[in-house]
Amino acid sequence: MQNSGVHLSGIRKSFGAVEVIRGVDIDIQRGQFAVFVGPSGCGKSTLLRMIAGLEDTSDGEIVIGEREVTHADPADRGVAMVFQSYALYPHLSVFENMAFSLRLAKRSRSEVDEKVRKAAGILQLTDHLDKKPAQLSGGQRQRVAIGRAIVRAPEVFLFDEPLSNLDAELRVQMRLELARLHKQLGATMIYVTHDQVEAMTLADTIFVLQGGHVRQSGAPLDLYDDPSNRFVAGFIGSPSMNFFAATVAGQTADGITARLNGQPDLSLDIPLAERPKTDSAIVLGMRPEHLVVTEGGGMRVTVDVAEELGGVSYQHGTLEGGEPVVFQQTGARHNMHGTVQKVRPETDRIFAFNIKGDRIR
Numbered sequence: 001m002q003n004s005g006v007h008l009s010g011i012r013k014s015f016g017a018v019e020v021i022r023g024v025d026i027d028i029q030r031g032q033f034a035v036f037v038g039p040s041g042c043g044k045s046t047l048l049r050m051i052a053g054l055e056d057t058s059d060g061e062i063v064i065g066e067r068e069v070t071h072a073d074p075a076d077r078g079v080a081m082v083f084q085s086y087a088l089y090p091h092l093s094v095f096e097n098m099a100f101s102l103r104l105a106k107r108s109r110s111e112v113d114e115k116v117r118k119a120a121g122i123l124q125l126t127d128h129l130d131k132k133p134a135q136l137s138g139g140q141r142q143r144v145a146i147g148r149a150i151v152r153a154p155e156v157f158l159f160d161e162p163l164s165n166l167d168a169e170l171r172v173q174m175r176l177e178l179a180r181l182h183k184q185l186g187a188t189m190i191y192v193t194h195d196q197v198e199a200m201t202l203a204d205t206i207f208v209l210q211g212g213h214v215r216q217s218g219a220p221l222d223l224y225d226d227p228s229n230r231f232v233a234g235f236i237g238s239p240s241m242n243f244f245a246a247t248v249a250g251q252t253a254d255g256i257t258a259r260l261n262g263q264p265d266l267s268l269d270i271p272l273a274e275r276p277k278t279d280s281a282i283v284l285g286m287r288p289e290h291l292v293v294t295e296g297g298g299m300r301v302t303v304d305v306a307e308e309l310g311g312v313s314y315q316h317g318t319l320e321g322g323e324p325v326v327f328q329q330t331g332a333r334h335n336m337h338g339t340v341q342k343v344r345p346e347t348d349r350i351f352a353f354n355i356k357g358d359r360i361r
């Protein structure tokens with residue numbers, strides 16, 4: 001298998017008058033596991049289908065390996081795609097489903113046999129080769145769909161929400177199997193999902209899409225630790241980051257003093273290299289794990305739902321002004337439901353944004 005990088009530059013796509021991909025530049029190195037993540041309708045599938053050649057490209061250039069393939073036939077791109085609906089042939093055995101493309105390509109009987117058995121071994125399907133898809137579990141069916149891609153030895157694997165039809169437990173298990181498969185094959189993989197946990201756990205590089213734009217790309221923890229805008233800050237991480245309207249109250253030696261609107265008693269000294277003007281409106285982002293319960297001054301949170309997960313809990317509530325808040329507790333087992341708690345942010349972990357949603361660093 002030759003293993004290729006994928007490079008998109010200035011990619012645009014319109015359906016009629018509606019532009020759904022609005023100028024996308026993406027570089028995926030060979031052997032990488034890249035994930036396109038974003039809310040439903042942001043253009044993930046369209047972008048993947050353009051790489052596969054299943055949608056025309058309105059503008060821009062697609063390069064796979066050394067070859068410019070923007071308008072090439074899907075069969076000439078060296079890609080294999082795995083869909084959410086497994087798209088198996090119900091009347092064919094597992095073996096024949098996996099062998100299908102090789103038979104079409106008139107490969108020899110021995111070559112077909114060798115490739116299918118090798119893929120089946122990798123995917124733990126060896127004992128199921130004679131079964132029909134209906135006799136398999138959902139996870140096994142998805143493995144057959146992946147096996148069909150493996151036997152073609154593509155330069156690039158493309159996955160469009162392949163785990164969405166599986167129940168929660170199986171999804172976690174298949175996620176681990178995909179991560180192992182990627183390591184074992186060393187192949188370039190592009191994976192589309194709306195699920196940021198899948199993106200975080202699988203990706204070498206995540207591309208966060210919104211409204212046909214890439215809002216930020218990078219390693220999972222870099223996006224988590226250093227989001228460049230409010231959208232990415234809110235999308236990556238579960239539960240989501242808290243956001244509060246705030247005002248710059250003054251300047252300090254290494255940053256600003258800020259006050260949350262409606263919380264006059266709480267002033268926060270936030271280290272920032274950029275200095276938003278005093279009195280300007282900003283938005284402060286705080287992750288649930290950076291809000292600490294304190295005896296002293298803090299935000300007063302009325303807790304209305306406590307999600308107890310065992311090792312950690314998430315306490316959901318509101319500030320006096322009604323703004324929603326969630327904070328994390330580790331190890332604590334006393335039920336906070338119905339109580340008022342004072343919480344204080346770790347000030348060096350606060351994220352600041354201007355009112356347009358750009359990060360202030």
Ligand code: ADP
Pocket residue numbers: 015020038039040041042043044045046047
């Ligand atoms: P995602 O996979 O991120 O949920 P899609 O790529 O499927 O999003 O769709 C992006 C946008 O393009 C959506 O607004 C969708 O309605 C629109 N769209 C997708 N395919 C077509 C099509 N064949 N004709 C018209 N609009 C389309």
Ligand code: MG
Pocket residue numbers: 044045046
């Ligand atoms: Mg989609």
